Amino acid sequence: MTFIDYFFLFSGMGLVTYVPRALPLLYLAHKQLPRWLVDWLDLIPVAILSALLAPSLFSDSATRSLQLGKPEFLVAIPTLIFALKTRSLGGTVLIGMLLYWLAGMFI
């Protein structure tokens, strides 16, 4: 592909990525939001984080089937406990990495 081909492809991808990111913010940030919407949006972060994480912990990514006992999941348990006890983001990231590294060597 030439420079122009790449430019068209990536501009197109960039546009369809940018518009869904920008429109809700540009529209909603200057409006008085109804109470129900604020209450609903308040639950969106926890739901999104959970939906991003859970399939990677409980499913095989190649076959998309249920898989319990993945190292990602086993490591997630002590990592979660560490996060609950310390509430330290940096510490949790490092503990998770360390345990995952060790798990890779022993499992």
Added chain:
Amino acid sequence: MRIKEGAAAAWPICLGYFPIGLALGVLAQKAGLPWWAVAMMSTLVFAGSAQFICVAMLVAGAAIPAIILTTFFVNLRHTLMSSALAVYLSGVSRKFLALYSYGITDESFAVNITRFRDGNWDHWRALVVNHLANAVWILATVTGTLVGQFVPQGAFGIDYALTGMFICLLVFQLQGRIYIVTGLLAAAISVAWYQLIPGDSYIVGASMSAATCGYFLKRRQRVRK
């Protein structure tokens, strides 16, 4: 001060982006993309999973419109994140928001929404998080095309950095029973959805369903009281 605090919040993202960016760079280089094309992609698109899919589709010989359409669907989930951020960015100038929107990714959203909720965070610090993450992403993906094949895989468990970050940010969100219930619902629905329906709709589908269930549960409790 803002830059320092923004950087302190962004470092787990940067750490996590590095191995993923390197991996993307290696794949792109194998697919025949020159380094400058990868730099252009990471600058114009800045969306990890869509970029992986783009490289795979290029290898498979897909047409440009098909790749763009797929990107659109993969990144639709950010509409939801953008809406949730609006609660904390109300009244901020549209010019700022237009710039800020460029950097809304799963990771920057997770970090910034948690900080906003805790208070003590403002839109400038949030913008620093977005752009630091973007700079590292561009650097990592380009580095991947140049020297990626010489970097050992999976060293120091670095592949787990983003998972660890998401686990901790999830914990920060659990500020009451309704959030725990919503989180558990989203986990169950997303796993089932992921297995039954191909594609990436499970993220938006599960989080909207779980938040809706959670909302009605909360409302019923309030009525009873």
